[in-house]
Amino acid sequence: MDIRGHVILVDDEAMVRQSTEQWLKVCGFSVDSFACAESAMQAIDENFSGVVVTDVKMPGMDGLELLREALLKVSGMPVILLTAHGDVDMAISAMRKGAYDFIEKPYVPERLAETVQRACEKRRLVLENHKLQQNLVSMSGVDARIIGVSPAIQRLKRELVKLAEQDTHVIVYGETGTGKELVAQCLHEYSHRKKHNFVPINCGAIPESLIESELFGHEAGAFTSAAKRRVGKFEYSDKGTLFLDEIESMPANLQIKLLRAFQEGVIERLGSNTAIEVDLRVIAASKVDLRDDDNFREDLFYRLSISQLHIPPLRERLEDVPLLFNHYLKIVASDHDKNPRTLSVHDHSTLMSYQWPGNVRELKNIAIRFSLDADLSVADILMASEGMSHTSKIHSKELSLAIQVANFEADVIRDALSFHQGNIKLTMEQLDLPRRTLNQKMIRYGINRNDFKC
Structure with a gap:
């Protein structure tokens, strides 16, 4: 046994x-x-x-x-x-x-x-948190940048370190919020290009009318608003790394120019006929498989996909959630000169039961709110982020049955206390609970009768 x-x-x-x-x-x-x-x-x-x-x-x-x-x-x-x-x-x-x-x-x-x-x-959770804190302190190198001990994330870090030394173009695949730019930064920082610029650009965030100028630059007078010469991202990242996020949204006409720049290592600013040599590494990131994207040029795909990295979604490496959460709690606490909040058993269970559709980005936001508001549990924050009221019943399939039952029970007690304006005797009668049992549950859920007195 x-x-x-x-x-x-x-x-x-x-x-x-x-x-x-x-x-x-x-x-x-x-x-x-x-x-x-x-x-x-x-x-x-x-x-x-x-x-x-x-x-x-x-x-x-x-x-x-x-x-x-x-x-x-x-x-x-x-x-x-x-x-x-x-x-x-x-x-x-x-x-x-x-x-x-x-x-x-x-x-x-x-x-x-x-x-x-x-x-x-x-007690087990307290010891695990203590061990997590020790692990965070002892981490260095890529382990300190990409937090995680799961087999999937360990494999990613091994592949990353190996690719950083090879200086090939790379496509980084991952869902929104998984940390594609962080991986790209690590590829740059652990390569021989680390002393030169890392230049990120989100292809999906720039209007199609401006993206060519952003990438290749322009000469004064190249178009109506071009008052002076501007160096583009390609030129600025010379000898460094150019990170093209959401490359799947790149307009078709620009894909041809990108392919020429990658093949020949030269660009031309808008309004100029002068070829400018550029020596750079390109890291592209995408949420979708570019091989299956009919709007993405096949020849450009093969030019970029010399190497590939796949970042696993957080739901596939839940064992990393406590380590990541504690990492962000520590950062927030340090920024605000306070001690990090400690996770309760209930908080820990909620973290491990949730499926994290927003991945690490969502976890970071939840950790920040949890750290700054000592009155909120992880479940409270998740409910609020889903647009549910604090006293609403939980029917989320992303929370375990035990957590849903506990949250429901706490809400029923809060409703009864609110209805009776904090009167314990009337609350006991309505819920048919002995005084001792009600007291225990109020202590367990952090409910204070004074909060409901008028």
């Missing part, structure tokens, strides 16, 4: 401790049990990947002291308190001080296992 998580169990009552340990082991957890908090503290350190489950009332160091000392020793360590019925108010207060959750005795075994599982997932 796979280990679901590791548990440090603390209870001074031998029979209770033994029965709880047996149940957790049956549920697939690895358990180290202790009769006193002092002994348990010796087993808690930064590398411990599990959680602490402790009774509150014990001789010597009690559960609240253990909570305090454990959090001082390991920030964010999930500590679950086992409390008697009369200690519920105290337990709620303890949760505000950092306890992960509390379970009232006599506890329901299934609920204990469920709570421990969630806590273990949170």
Whole structure:
């Protein structure tokens, strides 16, 4: 059986401790049990990947002291308190001080296992985030420019480094937002042309009437608004790299001139008959396969496609999402002189369940909003970006069932509190929930009753 998580169990009552340990082991957890908090503290350190489950009332160091000392020793360590019925108010207060959750005795075994599982997932995520931060710090070279550890992105980086040295023309394929220009920049920066200009131009963003002048330049008087000579992108990128983004949108008449420039290594400014030699590398980027594009010249395609790179969409390398997200959180935090926000288990699950139609560009935008607004979860931002209200029900197939259910439950509680203007008693009655259960869910979802008072 796979280990679901590791548990440090603390209870001074031998029979209770033994029965709880047996149940957790049956549920697939690895358990180290202790009769006193002092002994348990010796087993808690930064590398411990599990959680602490402790009774509150014990001789010597009690559960609240253990909570305090454990959090001082390991920030964010999930500590679950086992409390008697009369200690519920105290337990709620303890949760505000950092306890992960509390379970009232006599506890329901299934609920204990469920709570421990969630806590273990949170601890695992914290350790993964810490490892991600370490990886980001240690990265250098192309690894620091193109973030990712998935097999697909590792293969892309190997091919990129190899092509950078070959100085051939390259076509970079990738969906919108995958980072085609970044790949082109890396091809330039790791080539012998790196000391010369990298010149990007978006072929789809320039009006057809201006693109020839942008590429080849013009002499004064070449056309009505040409008041003085202008150097074009081809000439400006001499001995460097010219990046033609969205080359599939290049007008047909210009494709012929591009082909001549690539074949002969010369250009002419508009309004001039003088041939200008240019030595440059061309990197073209496209969202579509140019081989299948009837509007793209076949001879130009073969001239450019000496080498090709394919950037995988983000949905095909989801294992890179946490690393990328933390990378942008760190950048935003540094820019605003603040500590990076930490992802919750819910945030992490949302990131991994989403399909990222906008790829890395979309992820970067979500990370920026998440970093700057501590009141928003990742799910909140994704819902807002899709034009849905905060309290709307989620029916997105891009979120897992567990996340959709959790978001729906949180919205129902918010609606009830709003309707009753923050009155807990009336909210309990409407939702048919015990006070303790409602409190737990409000804490879990970060809901404050004061926000709904008039």
